Amino acid sequence: MYKPSSQNHHRDLRHEVLAGKMIVKLHHIHKSMKKKPQSAQLPCYCESSKPYAACCKPLHEDELTTTAEQLMRSRYSAYVLGLEAYLLRTWHADTRPASLDLTNDAKTTRWIGLKVKCHEVLDSSTAIVEFIASYKLNGKAHKLHEISRFIKQNEQWLYIDGEIAD
Numbered sequence: 001m002y003k004p005s006s007q008n009h010h011r012d013l014r015h016e017v018l019a020g021k022m023i024v025k026l027h028h029i030h031k032s033m034k035k036k037p038q039s040a041q042l043p044c045y046c047e048s049s050k051p052y053a054a055c056c057k058p059l060h061e062d063e064l065t066t067t068a069e070q071l072m073r074s075r076y077s078a079y080v081l082g083l084e085a086y087l088l089r090t091w092h093a094d095t096r097p098a099s100l101d102l103t104n105d106a107k108t109t110r111w112i113g114l115k116v117k118c119h120e121v122l123d124s125s126t127a128i129v130e131f132i133a134s135y136k137l138n139g140k141a142h143k144l145h146e147i148s149r150f151i152k153q154n155e156q157w158l159y160i161d162g163e164i165a166d
């Protein structure tokens with residue numbers, strides 16, 4: 001039974017107003033999403049085929065890496081993104097350089113791909129990762145084939161050094 005009453009009418013109006021507000025809100029969210037860079041949704045730079053937000057981004061934001069390969073991948077992504085602080089804090093203190101000149105490097109070097117060939121766990125706190133990183137130096141393509149050594153300290157994997165293969 002439909003019983004028109006002023007109260008019902010009032011409630012309908014309120015719904016309309018609320019719905020209107022909701023639309024305005026959604027419109028704003030949509031607009032801000034459009035404005036934001038979409039990099040977090042894009043495939044990760046390390047070519048894991050996962051989105052950056054679910055791959056290297058949390059690591060760059062201080063989450064601990066669970067494997068040496070994960071650390072290696074996140075360090076490659078950090079090179080792509082120019083995250084010097086991350087590269088330095090995931091480098092073993094004994095072999096870590098004082099600084100990296102990434103801003104200057106970015107003028108000539110562009111990282112274009114990563115292929116992890118082998119990840120070998122030697123024991124609970126040491127591992128090696130063999131990879132090929134592709135880059136362009138002044139527009140010319142090069143490959144860096146490296147076997148890197150990693151050590152786990154205080155629950156975090158750290159890069160020690162690498163040997164150039166080939």
Ligand SMILES: [Zn+2]
Pocket residue numbers: 044045046047048052055056057073074077
């Ligand atoms: Zn990644």
